[in-house]
Amino acid sequence: MPLPQHSRTRFAVIGAGVIARQHGTVLGQLAEEAELVAVVDPVVERARAFAAEHGGQVHATLAQALAGVPFDVAVVCTPTGTHGELTVQALEAGKHVVVEKPAEISLERIDEMVRARDRAGTLVSVISQHRFDPATEIVVAAVARGEFGRLTSATASIDWWRGQSYYDSGDWRGTWALDGGGALMNQGVHTVDLLIATMGRPVEVFGWTAVRAHERIEVEDVATGVVRFASGAIATLHGSTAVHPGLSTRLQVHGDRGSAVIEDDRLVYFHATPPGGAPQETLMGARGAGTNQVERFGGPEATAPVTSLPGRMSDAHLAQYRNVLAALRGEAELRVGLEENRLAVAVITGLYESARTSRPVALAPSLQRTP
Numbered sequence: 001m002p003l004p005q006h007s008r009t010r011f012a013v014i015g016a017g018v019i020a021r022q023h024g025t026v027l028g029q030l031a032e033e034a035e036l037v038a039v040v041d042p043v044v045e046r047a048r049a050f051a052a053e054h055g056g057q058v059h060a061t062l063a064q065a066l067a068g069v070p071f072d073v074a075v076v077c078t079p080t081g082t083h084g085e086l087t088v089q090a091l092e093a094g095k096h097v098v099v100e101k102p103a104e105i106s107l108e109r110i111d112e113m114v115r116a117r118d119r120a121g122t123l124v125s126v127i128s129q130h131r132f133d134p135a136t137e138i139v140v141a142a143v144a145r146g147e148f149g150r151l152t153s154a155t156a157s158i159d160w161w162r163g164q165s166y167y168d169s170g171d172w173r174g175t176w177a178l179d180g181g182g183a184l185m186n187q188g189v190h191t192v193d194l195l196i197a198t199m200g201r202p203v204e205v206f207g208w209t210a211v212r213a214h215e216r217i218e219v220e221d222v223a224t225g226v227v228r229f230a231s232g233a234i235a236t237l238h239g240s241t242a243v244h245p246g247l248s249t250r251l252q253v254h255g256d257r258g259s260a261v262i263e264d265d266r267l268v269y270f271h272a273t274p275p276g277g278a279p280q281e282t283l284m285g286a287r288g289a290g291t292n293q294v295e296r297f298g299g300p301e302a303t304a305p306v307t308s309l310p311g312r313m314s315d316a317h318l319a320q321y322r323n324v325l326a327a328l329r330g331e332a333e334l335r336v337g338l339e340e341n342r343l344a345v346a347v348i349t350g351l352y353e354s355a356r357t358s359r360p361v362a363l364a365p366s367l368q369r370t371p
Contacts, residue, residue: 009325010071011098012038014062014086015078016050019100023075024054026317033325038065062086066093072328073098079170080185081178084109091120098324101127102189103341105180106349110342123334125324126341130190131197132319135267139253139260143198147272149257149279154235156195158188161246167217174217182209182219184348188239191249193344194262195227195235198253202343204228206360207351213242225351237351265316 011027013020016039027036039056041047047058059065062074066089074090076083076099084104087097091113103126104110117124130136142148160183172178179186196202207225214221221242227235251262257279258272273279326332350361 008033008035009073009328010035010037011073011075012036012040012062012065012069012071013050013054013056013075013077014040014065014090015076016041016043016046017077020050020075020077021053022317023077023098024050026321028054029318030321030325034321037071038069040065062089066090066095072096073324076100079172079178080180081105081172081175084113087113087124088116091116091122091124094120094122096122096324096328097124098321099124099126101193101341102180102185102345102348103338104345105176105178105185107342107346110338110345114338114342117338123324123327124338125320125327125334126336126338127317127320128190128193128336128341129316129320130194130265131336132316132323133262133265135262135265136194136197138267138270139262140197142258142260142270142272143253143255146275147258148253148255148260149273151199151229151231151233151253151255153233153254154195154199155250155252156191156235156237157248157250158183158191158239159243159247159249160187160241161244162187162214162221162241164214164216166241167214174214174219176218179219181348181352182211182217182223183221183239183241184223184237184351185219185345187241188223188237189341189344189348191239191251192237192347193341194251195237196340196343196347198251199227199229199231199233199235201230202227202347202363203230204360204362205347205350205354207237207354209352209355213244220352220355223351223355225354227347237347 011034013023027034036054036056038059039047039050040059040062042060044060051058057069059068073096076086080102083099087099090097167174205225205227207223209220209223211220212222222240225237227237248264253260261269323332323335327334346363350363354361
């Protein structure tokens with residue numbers, strides 16, 4: 001559905017919590033193209049504080065905003081377990097949607113969102129800003145060109161710490177109903193998404209979960225697993241909010257012609273064999289045996305840290321919003337939609353099911369679409 005002819009695309013932010021501040025900041029940075037016209041939160045004082053900083057009319061509910069102010073895009077920044085209902089409500093009103101990650105807590109709810117989007121003929125983008133990091137784009141492009149050869153394996157790890165005060169800060173945190181999971185679903189979904197972006201379609205997962213460092217939470221603070229992909233490659237997955245004092249996020253991608261390592265959004269190692277070239281044959285290899293081509297392939301922007309903190313937007317966030325705006329104008333394809341995020345949620349919920357049953361869980365191909 002094409003946008004109406006307005007000088008700027010009009011946005012309404014639904015939910016005025018911590019993550020919403022990031023969206024308010026990026027919309028301010030895109031003021032020539034975007035306008036924040038409404039903020040919705042049942043805690044009206046919170047909405048007023050947000051509006052005082054970022055602008056927009058204050059409403060207690062999405063229904064009030066839909067009736068009270070014209071806008072083009074709803075930005076859903078509420079607890080995960082409420083994303084689907086609000087997204088469908090906005091879609092049924094003919095709005096486009098930007099929804100925070102993960103799209104929802106189950107595949108069934110994401111499928112409801114997909115059906116509502118298709119009925120409306122509008123766009124839904126799921127926040128997955130790390131797909132727009134320079135490091136990610138370099139590695140994904142190298143995979144597509146075959147520079148790593150046959151993909152063999154990968155390692156994805158999220159080694160974070162969240163104190164008990166984090167889980168106690170909101171009644172929804174650490175619950176199955178609204179958080180949908182713990183270290184993997186909330187903190188690790190971005191890294192699982194990048195694992196899929198680089199390795200392709202996942203077909204099976206096996207894993208374990210545990211609660212080791214926190215109280216009064218229903219979900220895991222440690223998860224480990226193994227993911228098998230349609231190509232035959234396999235990956236290990238580790239996600240935790242019980243790693244004190246908090247270490248790094250790391251993705252390693254390996255093939256028989258090269259490897260890459262992304263750590264904390266930076267490309268810290270890259271070695272690839274260009275198409276048509278012959279990989280150096282060695283009896284045994286170790287770090288340093290090959291050529292680290294990070295600077296050659298990535299440049300300084302690929303090795304610089306990417307800031308993504310509450311109240312501050314990274315260049316990757318801006319890039320995703322610019323992709324959304326370009327897609328709304330019909331100038332570009334939407335790079336991260338519901339189908340892409342659904343794959344990550346399928347891996348995570350599959351791992352949870354495996355942990356409950358102590359069995360591998362097959363991910364049905366009919367429910368997936370390769371990124």
